[in-house]
Amino acid sequence: MSRASDHAYAEIRSLILSGDAPPGSPLREEQLADLCGVSRTPVRDALRRLEAELYVVRSESQRTFVADWSREDVEEMFALRAMLEAHAARRAAERMTDDRLAELQSCNRAIETAVSKAKPDVVAFLNRNREFHGSIIEGASSPRLLATLATLVEQPIVRRTAMHYGREELEQSASEHRELLKAFAARDGEWAHAVMTGHIRRAFHAFTARSDQESEAR
Amino acid sequence: MSRASDHAYAEIRSLILSGDAPPGSPLREEQLADLCGVSRTPVRDALRRLEAELYVVRSESQRTFVADWSREDVEEMFALRAMLEAHAARRAAERMTDDRLAELQSCNRAIETAVSKAKPDVVAFLNRNREFHGSIIEGASSPRLLATLATLVEQPIVRRTAMHYGREELEQSASEHRELLKAFAARDGEWAHAVMTGHIRRAFHAFTARSDQESEAR
DNA sequence: GAGAGATGTAATGTATACAAAATGGAAGCG
DNA sequence: CGCTTCCATTTTGTATACATTACATCTCTC
Numbered sequence A, B: 001m002s003r004a005s006d007h008a009y010a011e012i013r014s015l016i017l018s019g020d021a022p023p024g025s026p027l028r029e030e031q032l033a034d035l036c037g038v039s040r041t042p043v044r045d046a047l048r049r050l051e052a053e054l055y056v057v058r059s060e061s062q063r064t065f066v067a068d069w070s071r072e073d074v075e076e077m078f079a080l081r082a083m084l085e086a087h088a089a090r091r092a093a094e095r096m097t098d099d100r101l102a103e104l105q106s107c108n109r110a111i112e113t114a115v116s117k118a119k120p121d122v123v124a125f126l127n128r129n130r131e132f133h134g135s136i137i138e139g140a141s142s143p144r145l146l147a148t149l150a151t152l153v154e155q156p157i158v159r160r161t162a163m164h165y166g167r168e169e170l171e172q173s174a175s176e177h178r179e180l181l182k183a184f185a186a187r188d189g190e191w192a193h194a195v196m197t198g199h200i201r202r203a204f205h206a207f208t209a210r211s212d213q214e215s216e217a218r
Numbered sequence C: 001g002a003g004a005g006a007t008g009t010a011a012t013g014t015a016t017a018c019a020a021a022a023t024g025g026a027a028g029c030g
Numbered sequence D: 001c002g003c004t005t006c007c008a009t010t011t012t013g014t015a016t017a018c019a020t021t022a023c024a025t026c027t028c029t030c
Helices: A003-018 A029-036 A040-052 A071-094 A098-116 A122-139 A143-153 A156-163 A167-185 A189-217 B003-018 B029-036 B040-052 B071-094 B098-116 B122-139 B143-153 B156-163 B167-185 B189-217
Strands: A056-058 A064-066 B056-058 B064-066
Touching (some): A029 A040, A071 A122, A071 A143, A071 A167, A071 B071, A098 A122, A143 B143, A156 A189, B003 B040, B029 B040, B071 B156, B122 B167
């Protein structure tokens, strides 16, 4: 897409992900326009995209706010993600090519490298992890599914989960990916489905445990 | 939402659903603006919404076209819908209130009335059917799920499926709804899940059979 | 003093003009 | 004769000004 609109999208998204614009805080078009150095038109465009991707919500009076996810929302999001990604994993296993398998293996090696460092490289983990899951969805060869998933997988919550991962959880994640690769190598759809379900469910509980811990700290 | 933007949305959507703008045909902003009697700004807004709801697609050069669903796309859409609505049905059954149950029963009575007429009232069927499914999704009490589903359920394909239903298929659909109501009355999540899965799968096969038939006719 | 209504302020919605980009066709070249 | 390149035209992107709507505060009445 065009420059100004893309720039506004990236800028606002990063505001949200960094926490500079915390959940529930209002987003005024003119303020964002000034911040990005563009006019309101591309900002409105960016906000629409962010709304479709559930980063922001609009009140009935059309004011925009950073999305605030309740515990139930998060639970439901993980449940949906588990269903959808497990479905994608099954389809991907049934359609697995040698090329894609090699790509996935190489991707997970990069994840393991990022994790095994003295100070785990969480940003690299996140990027490679997204690449890994994205490649599986691609391998399911259903573009509509892909579009639907992309809006769920790329949620702030997911990123925050991993941002707070400890080494143990990061290694667990990479190990689950290895299991998934075995299922793919065997072209076993049911196996891949089951492993992916477990992978997402574990991530859910890691998130819940972490946020309970944070609540206590307060 | 505001008047002009809403109007443009409704107008363009109806262009697509009616078939006046067939799949693959280009949608030019200025032309649509003239048609709706508004400026390009609200038209752009409407197109963005329609894009998020998969009614239209944008080429890499940002031109907009009416979405063209391949057979695989349709198959995948139904598979996702089955998963998601069955999930919603399970949750709804587990949370079913007497009020909602009564509402659903009344809704399905309206469907049966529409179906049993000498000349089945397909438009009424469609509206009530959407109400029925919408109420179930609401009863699942997970707003994010609802938003995701709405984009899938309201697809042109779904509408066209029913538009081509014969009396037998319409009655079958109403009868499946009755079965679903029994599962809800029993607050049996698993039962509701199973019935809903069958309901959507049958709709899928009704659609495939119908479109195969149309292909032959050509 | 409390509540309802009005009014000013601040936000979003819309229209229009201009800028940039892409497409398609024509002309020139091999 | 086919291909490429360039230019005209069409289409979308952006900025800005103005209109409209929502919100908050203030005042007036009970």
